[in-house]
Amino acid sequence: MLNNKLTYWPCLLFFCITSVPSAVYYMQDFEKHDLDFTIDTSVSLSTLEKDAPLAACNGNRGLRLYNRRNFISKEVMWQAASKELRNGFYFECYFRVHFADTVSSAGEQQYCGIFGFELPDSSGWYSNSSFMISRGPLQSWHANLHMRKDWNTWGLTIPEERDSVALHENIWYKAVVFLKIQDHMLEDSLFLNNRYIGAGKVRLSHAPEYLGKWSIGFSEKRPVPILWVDFDDISISDARLPPRPSAPQILSPEKNEYLYTAHPVFKVMPDTGELGALAIQVAVDSSGKTVADSLFPANTALMFHRALKQKAIYTCAMRYHDQFNRVGPWTRSGPWFVAADSSLCLGQQDPEGRIILVSKNNGVFPGDTLEAEIHFTPRKDVFFMDLNLSSEMFSGPRSERYGVFNKARNLTFSFSSSTGIFYKSREGYNRWEPMIKDSTLMGYPYSFFLIDKFSMTGRSGKTRIALRLDNTMEPGFWTLNAYTVHEKSGDRFHTPSLFFVIKKQRSLPPVPMTAIAGIAVVAVILSIFFVIRRKKKRVMVINPMLKRTAEDIRKYLMENFQNPDLCNDSIAKHVKLSVSSITDAFQIVYGKSPLYHLREIRVEKGCELLKNSRKSVSEVAFEVGFNDPIVFQRNFQKLKGINPTDFRNS
Structure with missing residues (x-):
């Protein structure tokens, strides 16, 4: 009569081959405020409304039911001969349990049903089958499906080992119950998170005339060690529903993209896994307001007929809709900018061209480093790439390789795969000059274009740059533009531009x-x-031992100041003490830290070299132990009140 093993393969086969239901009998995602089921009198409607956002698994709203006769039900009244019962149906829901912080007595079983199906009996209604959660002797929680022969007689538990399916607090689970009734036979299958748990058959004491209703929540009066259960996305159908639509992956517009059209085409990554996704919703925002929102059929061009306002920054959000009126989560993208003209769009569109800002945001200050990756169609032949940074305030013509040099508004570089790096530097002219690969050189462009972080590989189709912005660049809206040129044919391929904003100096x-x-x-x-x-x-009175230690440190610094790797750790290792001990000793004796004294030594030695030699400032910086000439100049200015160049001239 009870055969759990024989029903495994037929149920599993049915579970696998049915993918799209031919009939959906009921669906509730709780997103709307009109609830179409019977609510028990113990349930507070105001509490349901207040808790709805907290109880959501998918979307923005769910259902939270509390302990002690807090339940809802839906009447179905399916006759025994109906196809719904004879062929079987699937009941699906998402649930999450919040347990009470209590401990049951040793050996005591505590359990309750959180959803089930009501059958008529000579003594009234009874729940069969019931999805139960129970707590065992070790205080762990488990899930089971209980099947009865009648009101008073248990028939079967799925799985038979009651402690085999563990439940954890505040974790969302997807429960699927397949139920079928033919004459006296009740068949059930249970799946949890798409995993087959078990199946079974029970011969009922009385053939039911109909299935009355289903219910979720707590229908028992006695207390159970559960505070509440959250539910979402309840459905009943003749086959398992396909997965709920997932979040689309937006391909364009990309973050920080500078668009040359007021009718952008929105693109998402094709996803064959979106079974049943019939439409894509696209919403566009600007300045905190939705300016366009429409539902597009799947596999069609996603483009609004209405033009977007030019010279404005936008963000967009997209989500899938399926044939069951279910929606997936939003995916958001942006910001991006709609340009007023296409003067920066030089040449053909590179199909693989894109610029990615490595920096975390598109707002930067003078002194910040802007890092970017430029992707282009891989090339094996000789080519060059022009890179341009242009302020929206630059009004000159751009056709001649992005226009003339303007230190405040228009900067251009060129990278050749055969001859190196070139730049424009004469104000108001289009003349190119070669850039020397020496990171120690100062002034523009070496202080701006960080040559040691530059790389370009034609075979991989990738260029990486790092730009240190300075105070001469005009605050406001800027674009980063690039194109590649085939040197033999002269064909030019434009990469979509990005925008960024240079903000004014940080002020208190x-x-x-x-x-x-x-x-x-x-x-x-x-x-x-x-x-x-x-x-x-x-x-x-200074301890003689401290004085001796401080003196050893001072001598060690004088003898090794040219070592750029000199630090607190190496000093501590030399005198065989901890870092905190050497710092305290030196501070007590000389009133300053060892590293501050080291900077004083290096700056004094730098003064001597500046006076008595013709070495450049960079050469002096390296000779006295600084890793970076800029750090040397900063320390020199701080200690001497004058920069190294002016000191030498004076």
């Missing part, structure tokens, strides 16, 4: 007068404190 907000007064009082108190402390230090 105005300080209220009350805050200024408070700061002044604190400053006076601190100055008195430090005067007292300084006087105490004057009479303080």
Whole structure:
């Protein structure tokens, strides 16, 4: 009578081969506010509405039901001879359980049903089959499907080992129950998260006349150690529903893209896994407002007939819709910009061309480094690439390789696969000059174009650049543009441009007068404190051992200041003490840290070289132990109040 094994393969085969239902009897995703089921009197409608956003698995709303007779039901009244019962149906739902922080007594089984199906009996209605969650002796939670012969007699539990399917708190599960009734036979199958759990048959004591209703929630009065259960996406159909639409992968417009058309074509990655996705919804926002929103049939061009406003920044969002009126999650993309003209679009469109900003955002300040990757169609022959940074305030013609040089508004570089890197540097002219691959050189373009981070490979179709923005560049809207040129044919292939914004120098907000007064009082108190402390230090007797350690450190710094790798760790290793010990000792004896004293030594030695030699500032910086000439200049200015060049000239 009970044969769990014999029904495994037929049920599993049925589960695998049925992919698209021919009939969907019921579907509820709780996204709308009109609920089409019977709500028990113990359920508060205001509480349901308040908890709906918290209970969502897919979309924005779900259903949360609390312990102690908090349940809903839906009447179906399917007759025993109906195709729904004789052929069977699938009940699907997502659920999540929040358990109570209580411990049951040793050996006690605690359980409750959270959804089930109601059959009539001589003594009234009873639930058969019921999806149960129970807590065993080890306080772990499990899921089972219980089948009965009648009101008082258990028939079968799926799976037979009640502790084999574990449940965890606040984890979403997808439960699927297949139920079929023919005469006296009740057949069930259970799947959890698309995994087959088990199946079975039970011979009922009485052949039911109909299936009355299904219900979810807590129908029992007695307390159970569960606080609430969340439900979402309930459906009943003659076959399993295909997966809910997933998030589309947006191909264009890309983040920070500079578009030359007011009718952009939106593209997504083709996904054959979107079984049943019939349409794509595209919504476009600008300045916090939705300016376009439409539903497009799948496999058609995604383009609005209405033109978008030019010279504006936009973002977009897309999601799939399927034939069952289900929607997938939104995928958002942007920002991107619709240009007023196409003067920067030089040449044919490179089918593989794209620019990717490695920087995290499109807003940068002077002094920031802008990193980007330029992708183009791979090439084996000789070619060159022109790169341009242009401010929207630049009004000159661009046809001659992006136009003349303008330090504040229009900068252009050229990378040749055979002859190297070139740049424009004479204001108002289109003249090119070669760039020397020497990262120690100062001034434009070497302080702007970080040549040590540049790379270009024709076979891989990728160029990587790093640009350090400076104060001479005009704040505002800028574009990053590029194209490649085949040197033999002269064919030019344009890469879609990107935009970025150079913001004004970071400035501190105005300080209220009350805050200024408070700061002044604190400053006076601190100055008195430090005067007292300084006087105490004057009479303080320094430990001879500390003095000896500090002197050893000072000598070590004088002898090794030219070593660029000199640091606190190497100093500590030399005197065989910890970093904190050497720092404290030197601070007590000399009133400063070892590294500060090291900078003083290097700057003093730099002064001597600047006065007594003809070495460049960069050469002096490296000789006295600095890794970076810019760091040397910064320290020199801070300690001497003048930059190295002016010091030498004076």
